[in-house]
Amino acid sequence: ALTLTDKEYQVMRNASFAILREIGVDTGGSNVQFAINPKNGRMIVIEMNPRVSRSSALASKATGYPIAKVATLLAVGFSLDEIKNDITGTPASFEPVIDYIVTKIPRFTFEKFPGANTTLxxxxxxxxxxxxxxxxxxxxxxxxxxxxxxxxxxxxRVKFEDRNDLVFKIRNANEKRLLYIAQAFREGFSVEELHELCKIDPWFLTQIKEIVDFEEQIDMDILNNKALLRKAKTMGFSDKMIALLVNLKDNLELSQNDIYYARMKQKIIAEFSEVDTCAGEFEALTPYL
Structure with missing residues (x-):
């Protein structure tokens, strides 16, 4: 979590151990989920799963650490120092270290459920x-x-009726809230205003605002500006989004293929890094892309 303090992390870690001991979980994978009020540090347990769950699978995929496998071997009597991490060849007692950011976004299909309440x-x-x-x-x-x-x-970009409608859509959680927040920045809202509306941490709002602000730099010149095009790609702009922004500003009809060919011409090629669980500290034997 990018906005957690080390103290908050340690408090949750210790609380997780205490919860597992109180419930009596001696073996197997478990996870505890918390919510923390950043204003006063109040911590609430959302749920506790005394099993390997979807959250465990996500953590394994994000870190490359085989939680289910390690939990199974521990359950049959192995100790952490006896279990080898297949990726790095180091003992499983080494905590995974990552040098990248993992983002999870839920997928909703309210269109398949007519009449369903779309407020989250x-x-x-x-x-x-x-x-x-x-x-x-x-x-x-x-x-x-x-x-x-x-x-x-x-x-x-998303449509809205007026400023009041946009405020309502941001204040009330819905599946397009992130898009409405970005749209609000385009309409001149500040980070402070949006924080008051949605209570999302200002750090995340600032990141989205910087993405929206960078859109103003994308125009026809980006096709011949290697530094600008590379920066757009490192910020996560897709070829299709770059084409849409150029078309919007210069009234053109570029496709994502046009942006792709411009990238190839300037040798801006996508790279695929390996997930090795150790941030390159050890030689990875079987990393995955």
Whole structure:
């Protein structure tokens, strides 16, 4: 979590151990989920799963650490120092270290449930989720949006009736809230105003605002400006989004293929880094892309 303090992390870690001991979980994978009020540090347990769950699978995929396998071997009598991490060849007692950002976004399909209440709350309404990995939060979240299979190119523009309607859509959680927040920045809202409306941490709002602000730099010149095009790609802008922004500003009809060919001409090629669980500290034997 990018906005957690080390103290908050340690408090949750210790609380998780205390909860597992109180319930009596001696073996197997478990996870405890918390909510923390950043204003006063108040911590609440949302749920505790005394089993390997979807959250465990996400953590394994995000870190490359085989939680289910390690938990199984521990249950039959192995100790952590006897279990080898297949990726690095080091003992499983080494905590995974990551040098990238992982973003998870839920997938909703309210169109399949006519009449359903689309306001999000404590009840689970998602039908799935996507996970994206990037060097920065900006890259990671834009990749995640593109992966939702909702025909998104990133922070796409969304329609609203007037300012009051936009405020309502931001104040009340819904599946397009992130897009409405980005749209609000385009309409001149400040980070402080949006924080008061949605209570999302200002750090995340600032990241989204910087993405929206960078859109103003994208025009026809980006096709011949290697530095600007590279920066757009490192911030997670898809070729399709770059084409849409150029078309919007210069009244053109470029496709994502045009941006792709411009990238190839300037030798701006996508790289695929390996997930090795150790941030390159050890030689990875079987990393995954």
């Amino acid at each position: 709350g404590t009840a689970m309404k998602s039908v799935g989720e996507v996970m994206a990995i990037g060097r920065t939060f900006k890259e990671s979240i834009q990749k995640a949006l593109c992966s939702l299979e909702r025909s998104l190119s990133g922070f796409d």
